Amino acid sequence: MTNHKPEAKSRSDEAAEGPDGGWSWPLVGALFVSTSLVFGLMRSLGVFFVEFVQYFEESAQAISWISSTGLAAQQFFSPLGAALCNAYDTRVVVMTGGFLAGLGFILASQATCLVHLYLSMGLISGLGWGLVFTPMVATVVANITRRRALALGLGFSSIGIVSFIFNPLFQFLVETYAWRGALLILGGLSLNIVPCGALIRPQRRPKAPEKVDSESRPSCAEVLQRVASYVELPLLMERPYLTYTSAVTLLNVGYFVPYFHLVAHSRQAGFSDYQSAFVMSAAGATDILGRVASGWFSDLGKFRLLHLLTLWTGLAGVFIMLLPVSSVFGSYAALMVISLLYGFCSGAMTSLVFAVVPMIVGVERVMGALGLLQLIESGAGLLGTPLSGLLKDVTGNYIASFMVAGGFVVLGTLTMTTLPHYFSCTDPPSPRRRSHDDNDKSLHFELEQISRSPSDAGHRGVQ
């Protein structure tokens, strides 16, 4: 009896690494492919927007709403994806998401007006992406413990690598097949997420609902409670999770600003178009490097993941603030160096952001935690870029917007330091899901077994 709990714990650890150990690296490959088909695709849609502006004769702003809708839908439906995975099989959810993403593009190829594009490329594909991204990340996080950060880093590096391929590829597709044909083919490409989802082991059991009552029609309150448990809504009541979410939200307000404004800022500082574009590409290259390098380094175990994360975010914030300073002095070399460093730090940061989550909420709740995190941080994204644009319009240059963006990132870093047990050198034990009912259930069955043991022994015989 005393051995029951530790046994169970080691068994689940084994289950996390053991039989899945050989299977978890194909999962990283699946994450690589699905992330590239979600975010890499989203970022390379620029080619189509030029065609849409010409064909539908709408303004560039109206067309850019398509990608905004897609991104917003992906982030908004993340908790839904997480909840469905908790309630049903992750594999089915991801495969459905892949199918929806492909369907969205296939429908978009038949669009006759802009609203069709909003609904198909924006809403349906966004819904599909929401059902894919968070579950894939959560699955990888849950299935790999020793090399978690490296796995995530490798998975997310796909976005940068693939954007080198997708941009010329999409241009070629539009030239050869016209945008309708190209969207159709893109839909087919997106369907490749389905085999990625198929690689996920089918879940043995759905997460046990809170109450195992035998009522035939659960009441409204019970349904809501069940949904809340699938979405992991109670997480919002926990201080560590809340702190972490606010920190990541603050980070999101600022850390992406340079990608939008760096080129314009360099041009304003007096560098040529070619030089400005090159700074951007260089930052993108170090971003990829940063993701993989930081993932590998963090897994060496020398430092706590949380400390490394705060290091990278703090540095990223500082470099963002230094960006306008370096270009104000007119030195191209200084701008290049700081952009490279910024790219490295921001890439390093992205691979760790999700890896830290299981340490705060426990492996079992990662799915719902990531879903909620995506939803909450989406608000920050909506706030960040318009705010920096507004600052630029008001002050006339980008110095204020970069400073504010860097300030938000540093603020996020400081918020992270308020997490409980931040300053200890080792990770605190990660919380396990402990609910009264689970405890009661196991106790109940133990008692049952004790009372039935003699007859059981007779039945089993062999043992």
Next chain:
Amino acid sequence: MKLLWAVSALLLCCWRASASTAGFTKSPLSQMKLINDSAELHCEVIGNPIPEVQWWFVEGEEPNEKFTQLFDGARDGRVQVNATYIAHATSAIHLISLTLDDSGTYECRASNDPDRNELKKTPKIKWIRSQANVIVIETPNIITEPSEVVNQTSAVLSCNLTESSLPIKGSHWMHNGKLVDSSMSTDATPYTTLRLDKITHSSSGKYECVFMTDPEVKQTIEVKTLPHVSTHKHSEHGNENDKGVMVCDSHGYPLPTDWTWVKEVDGIQTPIINGTSDKYEIKSTPNKTTLTINDLSINTDIGDYICFGTNELGTSHDKIHLRVRSRLAALWPFLGIVAEVIILVAIIFIYEKRRKPDEVTDDDDSGAAPLKSNSNANHKDKNVRQRNSN
């Protein structure tokens, strides 16, 4: 009684003192103009009440001066008078298409005296005047050499200012209305040249030599070349049953007056005539020509299309190749990808079924009862043994 008279006289004085006589705040300025140029004279007067402003033309010498009033529309509409009377009076007289007879003295007269136009009363000098001279001179002759440049690869343009006694402060050249930077000179010579080493369509146009005299004198030399016809895209795509648009534009001087389109298939050229059928539409402006082909078909519309632009010197052309994309062209790669996806998924499922057929029932739920499992693979479940041994 005396007190009443005194008070009323005082009031009268006060009332009269609030009125003020008219005075010029802006007087017209004398100017020298060329024939066919235009001149403008301004006049502003303050006073209370607001004064009236008139324009008069003075001919002859004193004392035999002849005064003629100028109204809006005088001299066959060549005179325009624009006056405003808000807070103070302003008036501007505008003379267009100046001739030598317009030379003379122009006078701006103003008065706010209520009796100013009264002929019966003793004429008093109630009008204030301000004069300006307008001198119209013959346009000095500028001899240009050559008068026109046609189809040459290089040229030297020169201008010689003769018959002018006006002082020259300098000279420069303008190309199509924009200053040629290297031609600015402050020499007081009446002779200036501009060298064009290589004449292409970008350096063709209207060149003006400008002498900085008062007023400025200039002359134009036209540099003409063959039109330069070009397209933005040498290879155009269109969708089947959709419309295809091909654009040619032209730079240079003079711009083409005629555009024609020709379709070339296997070396045979067939002209395309606007309006013969619904299929072809040609819209042309001197800068640009657009050929729109409706209802593209793969069989008949693929080929080369040549646009010809013609001006007074000759014709140039450029070629565009039209490709028609079939509606279903993208379907084959799409079906290929879908097939690949289905095959991958099938492989994954089959591989999984073959590798671990019995693990499907393995329940490794950590929190709930491990004891419930009745699979034979539960050798590692030591709890069962322990329990049973109890």
